[in-house]
Amino acid sequence: MPADRDAIMNYVINPAEVREASLEMPETLVEEPVAEEIIRSAEGACSGFDTVIDSATFEDPMLEKAYKDYLKVRKSLGQNTPVTLGDIARIAARYLKREGRLEKLDTSGANCSVMINVEINGENEPWLLFFGSSADNGLTEVRPAAGAAACLEEGLRGVLFERAHPYAVMRLSGADDPLQHAADTLPGRLPQRKLAVGTAEGSSGYASLAGIATGMADEVYHPGFAAKRLESYAVLAAAPSVNIRKEEIEPDDTVMVVLGRGAAGYHKMQRLLGDAMVSRMVKKCCDAAPYGYDGMACVIDAENEKLFRLLVSGEDLQCVKAGGTAEQPREDTEAPDRHVDIAPEKPGDWKATSMYGSDRSFTAGMRKIAADLNTCSRRGLVERFDTTAGAGTVLMPFGGANQITPAQAMASKIPAGRGKTSDCSVMSWGYNPFISEASPYHGAYLAVVESVSKLIASGASFKDIYLCLQSSFAAPGDDGIRWGRPLAAMLGAFKAQMDLGLGAADCKGSMDGTYEGINVPPALISFAVTMAKTGDIRTPEFKEAGHKVVLLKPREETDDSGSGKGLPNNESLMKVWEKAAGLLASGEAFAAYTPGIGGIAEAIMKMTYGNGIGFGFEAMDLEEIFSYSYGSMILEVEEDLEIDGRNMDVEIIGHTAKERTVTYGAEKVSLAELLTLYEGRLEGVYPAVTGGKGGPVSNIEYRARSWHTPVFKRAEPKVLIPVFPGTNCEEDTARAIREAGASAEIMIIKDQSADDLKRSAEAFASAMRGSQILMIPGGNSACGEPDGSAKLITAFFRQDEVAEVTMDLLEKKDGLICGICDGFQALIKLGLVPYGKITETGIESPTLAMNS
Numbered sequence: 001m002p003a004d005r006d007a008i009m010n011y012v013i014n015p016a017e018v019r020e021a022s023l024e025m026p027e028t029l030v031e032e033p034v035a036e037e038i039i040r041s042a043e044g045a046c047s048g049f050d051t052v053i054d055s056a057t058f059e060d061p062m063l064e065k066a067y068k069d070y071l072k073v074r075k076s077l078g079q080n081t082p083v084t085l086g087d088i089a090r091i092a093a094r095y096l097k098r099e100g101r102l103e104k105l106d107t108s109g110a111n112c113s114v115m116i117n118v119e120i121n122g123e124n125e126p127w128l129l130f131f132g133s134s135a136d137n138g139l140t141e142v143r144p145a146a147g148a149a150a151c152l153e154e155g156l157r158g159v160l161f162e163r164a165h166p167y168a169v170m171r172l173s174g175a176d177d178p179l180q181h182a183a184d185t186l187p188g189r190l191p192q193r194k195l196a197v198g199t200a201e202g203s204s205g206y207a208s209l210a211g212i213a214t215g216m217a218d219e220v221y222h223p224g225f226a227a228k229r230l231e232s233y234a235v236l237a238a239a240p241s242v243n244i245r246k247e248e249i250e251p252d253d254t255v256m257v258v259l260g261r262g263a264a265g266y267h268k269m270q271r272l273l274g275d276a277m278v279s280r281m282v283k284k285c286c287d288a289a290p291y292g293y294d295g296m297a298c299v300i301d302a303e304n305e306k307l308f309r310l311l312v313s314g315e316d317l318q319c320v321k322a323g324g325t326a327e328q329p330r331e332d333t334e335a336p337d338r339h340v341d342i343a344p345e346k347p348g349d350w351k352a353t354s355m356y357g358s359d360r361s362f363t364a365g366m367r368k369i370a371a372d373l374n375t376c377s378r379r380g381l382v383e384r385f386d387t388t389a390g391a392g393t394v395l396m397p398f399g400g401a402n403q404i405t406p407a408q409a410m411a412s413k414i415p416a417g418r419g420k421t422s423d424c425s426v427m428s429w430g431y432n433p434f435i436s437e438a439s440p441y442h443g444a445y446l447a448v449v450e451s452v453s454k455l456i457a458s459g460a461s462f463k464d465i466y467l468c469l470q471s472s473f474a475a476p477g478d479d480g481i482r483w484g485r486p487l488a489a490m491l492g493a494f495k496a497q498m499d500l501g502l503g504a505a506d507c508k509g510s511m512d513g514t515y516e517g518i519n520v521p522p523a524l525i526s527f528a529v530t531m532a533k534t535g536d537i538r539t540p541e542f543k544e545a546g547h548k549v550v551l552l553k554p555r556e557e558t559d560d561s562g563s564g565k566g567l568p569n570n571e572s573l574m575k576v577w578e579k580a581a582g583l584l585a586s587g588e589a590f591a592a593y594t595p596g597i598g599g600i601a602e603a604i605m606k607m608t609y610g611n612g613i614g615f616g617f618e619a620m621d622l623e624e625i626f627s628y629s630y631g632s633m634i635l636e637v638e639e640d641l642e643i644d645g646r647n648m649d650v651e652i653i654g655h656t657a658k659e660r661t662v663t664y665g666a667e668k669v670s671l672a673e674l675l676t677l678y679e680g681r682l683e684g685v686y687p688a689v690t691g692g693k694g695g696p697v698s699n700i701e702y703r704a705r706s707w708h709t710p711v712f713k714r715a716e717p718k719v720l721i722p723v724f725p726g727t728n729c730e731e732d733t734a735r736a737i738r739e740a741g742a743s744a745e746i747m748i749i750k751d752q753s754a755d756d757l758k759r760s761a762e763a764f765a766s767a768m769r770g771s772q773i774l775m776i777p778g779g780n781s782a783c784g785e786p787d788g789s790a791k792l793i794t795a796f797f798r799q800d801e802v803a804e805v806t807m808d809l810l811e812k813k814d815g816l817i818c819g820i821c822d823g824f825q826a827l828i829k830l831g832l833v834p835y836g837k838i839t840e841t842g843i844e845s846p847t848l849a850m851n852s
Helices: 002-013 016-020 027-040 061-076 085-098 144-160 192-210 262-274 276-281 302-314 362-371 433-438 440-457 480-500 570-586 599-609 622-626 671-680 730-739 754-769 791-797 800-811 822-830
Strands: 052-056 112-120 123-135 165-175 213-221 230-240 254-259 282-287 295-300 318-324 339-342 410-413 423-430 466-473 503-511 523-533 548-553 589-593 614-617 633-637 649-657 661-664 667-670 718-723 743-748 773-776 816-819
Touching: 061 085, 061 440, 061 480, 085 480, 085 503, 112 423, 112 466, 123 144, 123 466, 123 503, 123 523, 144 165, 144 192, 144 230, 144 262, 165 192, 165 262, 165 410, 165 423, 165 523, 192 213, 192 230, 192 262, 213 410, 213 423, 230 423, 230 466, 230 523, 254 262, 254 302, 262 276, 262 295, 276 282, 276 302, 295 302, 302 318, 339 480, 362 599, 362 622, 362 667, 362 671, 423 440, 433 440, 433 523, 440 480, 440 523, 440 570, 440 589, 440 633, 466 480, 480 503, 480 523, 480 570, 503 523, 548 570, 570 589, 570 633, 589 599, 599 614, 599 622, 599 633, 599 649, 599 661, 599 671, 661 671, 667 671, 718 730, 718 754, 730 743, 743 754, 754 791, 754 800, 773 822, 791 800, 791 822, 800 816, 816 822
Parallel strands: 052 339, 165 213, 466 503, 614 661, 718 743, 718 773, 773 816
Antiparallel strands: 112 123, 123 230, 165 230, 254 295, 254 318, 282 295, 410 423, 423 523, 466 523, 548 633, 548 649, 589 633, 614 649, 661 667
16 A cells, blocks of 8 residues: 555656556545555554454443443353453343343354244235444545445445345534634545535435435534544345345355446345345355455355346346355455554543533523534435435435424335335434543433434334444554543453443444544444334324323432433333333324433424423423433323323423523523524535526416226236336336336336447337336436436437337327426437427437536
């Protein structure tokens, strides 16, 4: 890597004539890793999770007790491997699985998977639910869009190569203040606003091209993220268990590499592995990038090579034979080669990091909550993402008639293909950078608590919840104290898992978050996932005025003999979750919200927005309103509902009201004022309000003067759906067509060669002659190249044979042509809209333009 870096530097500073002689240099191949390495080289960065901990010396008895508990678990498992951070994070899952408490968890693959039952068309089928995470590798600091896209691609490929169908993504990013003036940018770095907008564009663009719904996108803010931006993704995928073949590789097996090109190629590979025949043919599958290929390596039985090539070609993909497998002695390349002695610091006062201010004014406190970066609206950010791709989104990002109250979880239906199901996955996240900075132990523990609490508040039950951890820390170098921060975080996550009986089968992360003396806040993000029925999912906005609002609060630990002083008592916490889940399931609770970084004040404020329902606080202490209350549940219930408060605290905190205000004693603040602050803070970074001055929209309608009675009482028209490179919603389109009573045929348009394109045109023309409807689905054909969307589609339809059958459909068969997204753009560029025929377009022809 240093040699590459020196070569780049020499290449850049050399005169033009010297550069001319160096054009053979594969600049694009080495530039990105070199740029990343330049950023990290002087910072002592390392992965760290496999570093052997030779000794740990503790100042704090609580941390020491947690470490001793970990050593006891190791001993009970008979584990003799080195002590590492990664082992501390993951060992609870192994222990709980041995104890029979995580029977459904499967850790045999590279990603976590859980055995689930999915009811499809009234019958239960065994499926596997896969979940994994990925984080930024540093490239976003140099090329924000490309770095974010690469990070998401890593996560999506991880679950795809398990031969599962990816269907939902959750994005959590972390940044310094994006409103910061560009002049205040650190030397050698991009402005925070450019990073924020660029990464959002990159990740949303890649997810859109791949046809994956981004069900939740959120961002946390902390000055430490100036050292390195946090870019983290959690990915969900599922597949029938029968399609996942898990066998040992035999010496005479064949390795085939399927070549994919970017997000469009990813969708093709997704289609390929979605074919049950292909999936059952593959023994093992992994990313081929480490071997110099952009694609995936598949191990198959040698006798299946010919059929495999045929199926790959059918999806407009290419594959090459990488060779066979042979039984060879294996070297242990994963053995840790770094050792460290760790001395964790004593935890700081994490409760002092809450938003409870010294002014003691309710009105000022509410205004502060509304306008704070960490509690203000994310609507402009979320609207950059496609939240409904795949037609499986259960919980929209914003709830209520006003669509303002943010959901606390991502709920998505399991992709059942042609079948119908009401089973859905529910995922949430937990992390507070300020708590984690003060005490990584408490930050990690409460991250787990927060992520699970969000699932409960969204209608899920506490049964069968699983965790996936993602972390990011400052570069520790050889400093035992700096190493103590990730150790404390891992111990907090370990303790939370053991206390709550939850397992994190995976923990990924990095230790390179240091730049110019600035350190990222310790980050251990908890992603929690479970299953539910779509009818169980609840939205968090207040439903009606005149309802009682109660707080179910777990009792706190009073000393460090348990999880830690000030943390929720685990038995009381689980009682709160059980009670809240029961009230939501029975319909006795109409809405629920679990307090986060802004405490009860933030929760109440956001619950009021969705339906514009006001709220009046009872005589609560101001400190309780604005301080942390992790694990608590705020429930909207009927006035006469009595709640059993055994082993928890139950408090009436107020009532919903018709007046659109939030009141506390004599103080009153209007929802309109709060909403202006709430939605205005990030408007300059992520605009959500258009500045146009359009006039009234006319209502165009058509009333039929007469109806023709059909000769046949029931018809089943045939709909042809061509799939171009970059198309990604063909399955959703076909499903909707079939549900409407028509038959759908999906046809892959191949463009690997001129002959492929010619044969595709002939096949399309033949299929079109037997169809009554042409539906061109959406996506981003050819990734919008060259110079604009739908160019590939229009070029295909202008071929003589294709144009002829298309016009025959309209003029001779009285057929119908529809287009969505890129498909609709193609209809305009072809002249079919508005002229009704394929024509040559000119400078005055209509087209679609970007919104202002």
